[in-house]
Amino acid sequence: MDPSTNPASSEAEPSMLVDRYLPEYDVTEVRHAVVDADPETTYEAMLTADLLDLGPVVRALGRLRDLPVALSDWLRGTAPEAPPDQLRFADVPETDEWTLLDETPGEEFVFGAVGKFWRPSIEWRQVDPEEFVTFDEPGYAKLAISLSVRPFGENRTVLSYEARTATTDARASRNFGLYWRVISPFAGYLMSRALDRVATDAETRARQAHETTARSVETGEQPRSSWTRGRIAAMAVLVLAGTYHFLVRPWHRRWGATDEEARKSLPGDDLLAGTTRQVTHAVEIDAPPGEVWPWLVQMGQGRGGFYSYDWLENAIGADIHNVERIVPEYQDLEEGDVVRLAPPDYPLSSPESAPEVARLDPERALVLRPPGESPAWTWAFVLEPVGDDTTRLLARMRSKPAESSIGPLAGRPRLLDAVDYLFWEPAHFVMERKMLRGIQRRAEREATTEPRSTA
Incomplete structure (x- = not known):
């Protein structure tokens, strides 16, 4: 079922417990699944399904959401909390962040939380169930989640997952709206995967119960059939993963660069x-370099943009506007100046979203890095002339890998490595490739429309 953002346009069943705790809301996301198991078995599976076992994509999304906290712990040298061995819906209300609001055993389970979910590190606010309905302190959002089962014929069940969110004032509504634009596709995917996990567990339990009383040739062959399909799927995943790792990834990590350019030292390498x-x-x-340089100097949020997919950057609230001309007032840049990647009031703002100019060699090199004595990365743009009227523009990103044997990351899965591999590397390639081609198009257009002086 599609998510709705207009509670007035649809009326929920009056018997739903969630209506007592969050009858009015800004956003709701609803998913249903038909399960080949009776409601009692499905309800038990719903409460006990392991939410940490929803597949590699969900694990990667969870690590991505936790990345700001992990980075903060790492930078401060703070030991992070050990992750739980498992996480079930039945256990969620026992955490410090969530509260069990109500339950009709065998039918509906409702829990909720209050917080500033748009913050890089969520600011939670503990409230009791009786306080949840009336809580209206400005600056927060209330989230209520309902899990329910309904009979759907003989030994079949409709399993429903609904998440409702209401904000307490206009500013929180704006912040949550921006956050929701980014997170809603991932939230919907997570809900669907959770329902799939519950449905699989419930159907497995129902089948095992049936097999204890009666076995047939068909039910005896089913596990072998499922095992064969699983083996084929696993082989397909391995082939895709190997293709990406050994062919696609090496290509996009040095796109456009020669072997010599990829290996040699460039300005800014010594900063990390x-x-x-x-x-x-x-x-x-x-x-020539002199006609490419002005486009580099005026880069930045609130300046000339980054010449990439600004519609995608603006979809996450970065407020980037790419210019199509050289702007004189943006040509004044010095070492120590800030070149913002996002607005100062960006909800996910961090020191890395406001890098400083670390090196500035006119018509030769511009190097950015986050502030601090030990930056996490450097980003260099280098111009190398080729003849009189041709320039090679090189962009180099250098970053520190996560060391699992050092500091608070000791003994933990290499979280930063996984996020970098699965998300940041491909995303950086897509955006930077568009940026370089955007600079190329603009500089070449200016070179052909403006006559060059001759000696």
Whole structure:
């Protein structure tokens, strides 16, 4: 079922417990699944399904959501909390953040939370069930989740998952609206995967109960059939993963760059000591360095943009506007100046969203890095002339890998490595490739429309 953002347009069943705790809301997300098991078995499976076992995509999304906290712990040298071995819906209300609001055993289970969910590290507010309905302190959002089962014919059940969110004032509504635009597709996917997990567990329990009383040739062959399908799916995943790791990833990490350009030292490499990851992209521009340089100098949020997919950047609230001309008032840039990646009031703002100019060599190199003595990355743009009217523009990102044997990350899964591998590397390639081609197009257009002076 599609999510709704207009509670007045649809009326929930009056018997739903969730209506008592959050009858009016800004956003609701609803998912249903038909389960081949009786309601009692489905309800038990619903409460006991392991939410940490929803597949690699969900694990990656969870690690991505926890990344700001992990980075904060790492930078402060604070030991993070050990992750739980399992997480069930039945256990969620026992956490510090969530509260069990109500339950009709065998029918509906409702829990909720109050917090500023849009913050990089969520600011939770503990409230009792009786306080949840009337809580209206400005700056917060209330989230109520209902899990319910309904009979659907003989030994079949409709399993429902509904999440409702209401904000307490206009500012919280704006912040949550921006956050929701980014997170809603992932929230819907997570809900669907949770229902799939519950349905699978419930149907397995129902089948096992049936097999204890009567076995047939068909039910005896079913596990072998399921095992074969699982083996084929696993092989397909391995082939795709191997193709990406050994072919696609090496290609996009040095897109456009020659072997020599990818290996050689560039300005700014010395700013990040120790073992680092390095990605080098390049493009050749039919214009001299002096005509490419102004486009680099005016980059930044609130300045000339980044010449990439601004519609995608603005979809997450970065407020980027790419210019199509050289703007004189944006040409004044010095070492120590800030080149913002997002507005100062960005909900997910961090020191890394406001890097500083670490090196500035006119018509040669511009190097950015986050503030602080030990930056997490450097981003260099280097111009190399090729003849009189051609320039190689190189973009190099260097970053520190997560060391599982150092500091608060000791003994933990390499969270930062996984997020970098699954998300940041491909995303950085897509956006930077568009950026380099955007600079190329603008510089070459200016070079062909403006006559060059001759000696």
